[in-house]
Amino acid sequence: MNLPEGIQSRPLTLDDAAEMAVLVAAKAQADRDGENFSAEDLAEELRRPGLDLERDTISLWDGDRLVGYGLARVSQTVVDVDRVQTDGAVHPDRRGRGLGTELVQWLIKRAGELHTATHPEAPGVVGAGAVVTNTGATELLTGFGFEPVRYYFDMHRPLDQPVPDVAVADGLRLVTFDPAYTKELLDAHNESFSDHWGFTPRSLEAFQARVVNSRAFRGGQSYYVLDGDTIATYVNCFEYEAVAEATGVRELYVGQVGTRRAYRGRGLARAALAKVLAEAAQAGYQRAGLGVDADNPTGALGLYEKLGFTTHQKFVNYQLAIADGVVHS
The missing domain is CATH 3.40.630.30 (Gcn5-related N-acetyltransferase (GNAT))
Structure with a gap:
């Protein structure tokens, strides 16, 4: 050099x-x-x-x-x-x-x-x-x-705004993370993102390191829609404590949102996200954040905007x- x-x-x-x-x-x-x-x-x-x-x-x-x-x-x-x-x-x-x-x-x-x-x-x-x-x-x-x-857009949503109450369909249920879900969560993630630009399937080791075993992962604030033992939709959330130290704002970061193809078009991601936002406000978080591909093929950008997220920064x-x-x- x-x-x-x-x-x-x-x-x-x-x-x-x-x-x-x-x-x-x-x-x-x-x-x-x-x-x-x-x-x-x-x-x-x-x-x-x-x-x-x-x-x-x-x-x-x-x-x-x-x-x-x-x-x-x-x-x-x-x-x-x-x-x-x-x-x-x-x-x-x-x-x-x-x-x-x-x-x-x-x-x-x-x-x-x-x-x-x-x-x-x-x-x-x-x-x-x-x-x-x-x-x-x-x-x-x-x-x-x-x-x-x-x-990509970095988006924010203040949590002092009202959150819509969105129910899941009969026969499905909303749950928080349990370590027993890890392998099923990985399968749901690899399937849900298989049609996204630049995605490559993750191994169990890499997924555990980056997601469920990460020090920032907040399983109690992460919600999943289950159909029996199948994860139909998932929302994985994280908290980076350095954000609050730098900004004075406690933020819950929505790291991954995915829905298996067979379950798309049923409002499940909206229901899971609404639950995440409501519970985050109750837990004392002041803001939710996330990043989204501007050309996401599943219409994620529109979903986030309807839930009150606005673009804060662009990458x-x-x-x-x-x-x-x-x-x-």
Whole structure:
């Protein structure tokens, strides 16, 4: 890497989570992206299956201060395209000095290596995301040839507003999470999202790490519509305590909403979400939040708007093509 004088690079380690949290908090304030995570949240992210810290991450240091980082994640499975997802950040007070350029070059190279090593038989792309308020990231990515392919809305809903009382159909019932549901919940998730852009089925290990065993998961605030032992619809909820620390607002984040195909068109997601919102208000949450694909094929955006959610921020997913391990713009 061609780094400015005084900047050193090395892979990330679990011990870096506290410094990452400082950088992420500065980024959230500068970019107004709402992405507030604690050191414990970030350490959990670094421990998730499939991420080789030594080979798939990079960090930039000015002495003992973290000023930038990047990581690349390979897909466990491929449906149509091998999307190697990347993430990275530069501290706001160090932007415009070439650190972002060095990070993106490193991530592109590593993404090509991961694609060649894991899924060379499939078309490959490097994926990256940016909030629209970070114009520097947009210019950096498009300068490397990345193209926008998907748009996502971050939505909020105050919980002091009335919540509609929506009943489920006879024979179905609303329940909260129980660990015994984990495998059925995974099956429902993989089926429900199988027609969504960019989705690849999750393994049980990855699903447990990212969802039900996550420190932010709130099973008591997550609701499912059951048809016998089958999960027809599910709403998984999370609480990131760093959000309340940064904003003073206690938020329940709706991480995943899904309905199996055979149960769509019956208002089950609306009923489950209405229950989530009502119970969250009773539990002392002040706001609900969620993210949605602007082109979600199930009409999720319209559902959320009817329930009182409004767009707070916008994000763009970019990608760059890989062929034979080489990235092509």
